[in-house]
Amino acid sequence: MMMPLSRTLETLLGLQEALDLTRDAGFFENGTASSGVYPPVNIFEKNGDLVLVAELPGVKKEDLNIEVKENILRLSGTRTIDYGKNVSYHRIERNFSEFDRTLRLPFNIESEKVQAEYKEGLLVVSLPRAETDKPKKIAIQ
Template identity: 70%
Template sequence: MLLPGALETLLGLQEAMDRSFNTGFFDSATTSRGVNPPVNIFEKDGEMVLVAELPGVKKEDLNIEVKGNTLRLAGERTIKYGENTSYHRVERDSSKFDRTVRLPVNVEADKVKAEYKDGLLLLTLPRAEADKPKQITIQ
């Protein structure tokens, strides 16, 4: 049996833990602010590839930066239904995000390619020449 106020305390603790996990504090490879767009990062044909889900975000509202092995993805989703609107449920809301991801290799920033279609961002991130393995010949 829960004591009076114990349920509120437990719910408050759960909310605080959820917030701390969403800040990136526990993840040494990623930091973030706001709503985190889900991303997949993988290597294909010697290049890193990032796919991010960004439904409702206009490409002109995206900011992508790459330096060394760090990628920053920031933007804003704006949802407007006009004036004189009566909301019955709001689960999708306007939001900003700012996410920094550390990649396992340095990237050739001048050669990054970005495509955006149907709310999916595809970044092709070529590995920096200095990070590519070199074949050593024994003489």
């Protein structure tokens, strides 16, 4: 059974929009929108603000980079593996890697108030919602 032409076009347009969103960072024109899905992240809303938790085992704090502008967050860095000299490897599944993830957030962030904590391979970033993006209560007269 063939898909109707209108559904095919809708599907292609949806794919094109998804690709455009991936590239549409603006702020990171020289960077990539995403390089894979590493590191894995969870982002959740807490008290009207966002919290990002990323798993980064083996990554040193000084090798991490976090950037925020408007509703775009960029997390990049390097994981190095060094067992010293005169080592004979039997199996290599963990290796050196660079990562670069750009994530579009559901609202603008107050970049001056962003806080990050890194402990035991877990990065927690507090992303306060920008005052201009907070809902305003309207008094009824």
